[in-house]
Amino acid sequence: MSTTLAQNVRVLAAPGTRHDEILTPAALDFVGRLAAEFGERREGLLKERRRQAIRLAAGSPLDFPMVTAAVRADRGWRVAPPAPGLADRRVEITGPPERRMAVNALNSGASVWMADFEDATAPTWDNLVSGQLVLLDAIERRIDFRTEEGKEYRLGDSDRPATIMVRPRGWHLDEEHLEYDGRPVPAALVDFGLYFFHCAQRQIDAGYGPYFYLPKLENRYEARLWNDVFVLAQELLGIPRGTVRATVLIETITAAFEMEEILHELREHSAGLNAGRWDYLFSVIKTFGHRTDFLLPDRAKVTMTAPFMRAYTELLVRTCHRRGAHAIGGMTAQVPAKDPAANEAVLAAVRLDKEREAEDGFDGSWVAHPGLVQVCRTAFDGVLGDRPDQRDRTREDVDVTPADLLSVRRISGPPSPEGVRTNISVALRYYAAWLRGQGAVALDGLMEDAATAEIARVQIWQWLRHRVVDRRTVEQILDDEIAALGADYPWAPVDDIRGLFERTAMTGELPLFFTPDAYSRHLVRRPEVRA
Numbered sequence: 001m002s003t004t005l006a007q008n009v010r011v012l013a014a015p016g017t018r019h020d021e022i023l024t025p026a027a028l029d030f031v032g033r034l035a036a037e038f039g040e041r042r043e044g045l046l047k048e049r050r051r052q053a054i055r056l057a058a059g060s061p062l063d064f065p066m067v068t069a070a071v072r073a074d075r076g077w078r079v080a081p082p083a084p085g086l087a088d089r090r091v092e093i094t095g096p097p098e099r100r101m102a103v104n105a106l107n108s109g110a111s112v113w114m115a116d117f118e119d120a121t122a123p124t125w126d127n128l129v130s131g132q133l134v135l136l137d138a139i140e141r142r143i144d145f146r147t148e149e150g151k152e153y154r155l156g157d158s159d160r161p162a163t164i165m166v167r168p169r170g171w172h173l174d175e176e177h178l179e180y181d182g183r184p185v186p187a188a189l190v191d192f193g194l195y196f197f198h199c200a201q202r203q204i205d206a207g208y209g210p211y212f213y214l215p216k217l218e219n220r221y222e223a224r225l226w227n228d229v230f231v232l233a234q235e236l237l238g239i240p241r242g243t244v245r246a247t248v249l250i251e252t253i254t255a256a257f258e259m260e261e262i263l264h265e266l267r268e269h270s271a272g273l274n275a276g277r278w279d280y281l282f283s284v285i286k287t288f289g290h291r292t293d294f295l296l297p298d299r300a301k302v303t304m305t306a307p308f309m310r311a312y313t314e315l316l317v318r319t320c321h322r323r324g325a326h327a328i329g330g331m332t333a334q335v336p337a338k339d340p341a342a343n344e345a346v347l348a349a350v351r352l353d354k355e356r357e358a359e360d361g362f363d364g365s366w367v368a369h370p371g372l373v374q375v376c377r378t379a380f381d382g383v384l385g386d387r388p389d390q391r392d393r394t395r396e397d398v399d400v401t402p403a404d405l406l407s408v409r410r411i412s413g414p415p416s417p418e419g420v421r422t423n424i425s426v427a428l429r430y431y432a433a434w435l436r437g438q439g440a441v442a443l444d445g446l447m448e449d450a451a452t453a454e455i456a457r458v459q460i461w462q463w464l465r466h467r468v469v470d471r472r473t474v475e476q477i478l479d480d481e482i483a484a485l486g487a488d489y490p491w492a493p494v495d496d497i498r499g500l501f502e503r504t505a506m507t508g509e510l511p512l513f514f515t516p517d518a519y520s521r522h523l524v525r526r527p528e529v530r531a
């Protein structure tokens, strides 16, 4: 790089153990360049998100865009071919980039490890920087360690360890511990930039590449922004254009109307689409929560066989395969149970979900736990056999209309009393974990992360808004559940948690995400400032 920007980049946090290996002047300079180039465009896109939300709330119809009809009609374009390590993706394990879980994930027998700075990570500064160290150490194969209790964690010798894909935070979040020109750097550029700077060339040298998952996109312009970030990042580090690969999560209702356009924008770097079912459901409620025909019952009743969810996954497979892209399935909520009989039920639920995805044409899917790798693999082996994928199944039989994607009315209805209590209890317990720095937890046998917690709190908001639950009932349950939380988790800051719940679930105007509020009030720490 010819000139340095590092003097314009400031770390606003106390130095932690080995942070200097990640926060080098050259790495900060690189992140600063990305912020300088793309910060304003990202601001503009966030404003456009707000405008679109207002238009939709005012009744503007959602449809496949007219202006891009030619992109959809043109049968001549396809995405880049699968990159090394991404040809066979039948099982992808996800989890935060935490050292112990990283070793377990890489050894799990999954095809891919999706190292997650988004839904599964509470973005404390230390979680983020140590997550980058974990990735660096994993790629350098120096991640082995022994716990204080003497348990050994060693990377296995498999000739097919899981390929690493990294999910940076979404466009909506700021990183308050890193400033460029006096303003917080977009969190997405911090997570992407630090990983790319330290690990892109190392991954190429190891026979793989810098691979990403892109969360919470709302439209094709946000995909274009990512593509431009990739182009500049590759150029700055002298990495050939087209080396990056990225799978976009289709996990907002507006993105479902632009799947083809999103693939098209990223086509030279695309590694397909993933059906991010939990954020998708959250997005549907958030976007149309004010409409009575979008009133949803208990979360447990909104399954992947609900017609609007099926329309979304069917369209995703068809769109991907038409363009030569992988279609990757979503996360089953159940996690393994200690009790053998209960665990059989968990495995049966996961098997059913993965078999349906494989039969629908998905090329692979996600699991949340090493104990679920085999059941997912078996489900996909049953359909794929020795083939790496089923991209040749173009699903021309699928015909999904805008009305199908929005056909929520067919399962709409009020909640049960247990559904109300469960959502309040899950949101509170998840908030407690998150404020403590843990972004994914098992609660009542289900994996809960930022996406599922968002569903819990927006459902309460929706039910209050439509008066299918009265405020007094919610307040009473909240009192009970806060008392239970204080008893079960004596360390939990119950007043903070209650305040967060009231602000994110019980206000007239729904906050778009709970994380910016929780982050800026509770996770930002500035004990010391250094340049």
Ligand SMILES: CC(=O)SCCNC(=O)CCNC(=O)[C@H](O)C(C)(C)COP(=O)(O)OP(=O)(O)OC[C@H]1O[C@@H](n2cnc3c(N)ncnc32)[C@H](O)[C@@H]1OP(=O)(O)O
Pocket (backbone or CB within 6 Å): 093, 094, 095, 096, 100, 101, 102, 104, 105, 116, 119, 120, 278, 279, 331, 335, 336, 367, 368, 369, 370, 440, 441, 442, 446, 447, 448, 449, 451, 452
């Ligand atoms: C909506 C979405 O975005 S889904 C994607 C984002 N969410 C996620 O990635 C969640 C991933 N899963 C997890 O974080 C965990 O499985 C949890 C928090 C749900 C449960 O974790 P635990 O309570 O530790 O589960 P459990 O006690 O059964 O773990 C047993 C072992 O498996 C390991 N393990 C559990 N999940 C994972 C995982 N996803 N990756 C690697 N190792 C794992 C644990 O570290 C533990 O290892 P150890 O025996 O060496 O200590």
Ligand SMILES: O=CC(=O)O
Pocket (backbone or CB within 6 Å): 119, 249, 251, 275, 276, 277, 278, 279, 280, 330, 331, 451
């Ligand atoms: O990120 C995945 C989801 O389901 O949300």
Ligand SMILES: [Mg+2]
Pocket (backbone or CB within 6 Å): 119, 215, 216, 249, 251, 276, 278, 279, 451
């Ligand atoms: Mg998500």
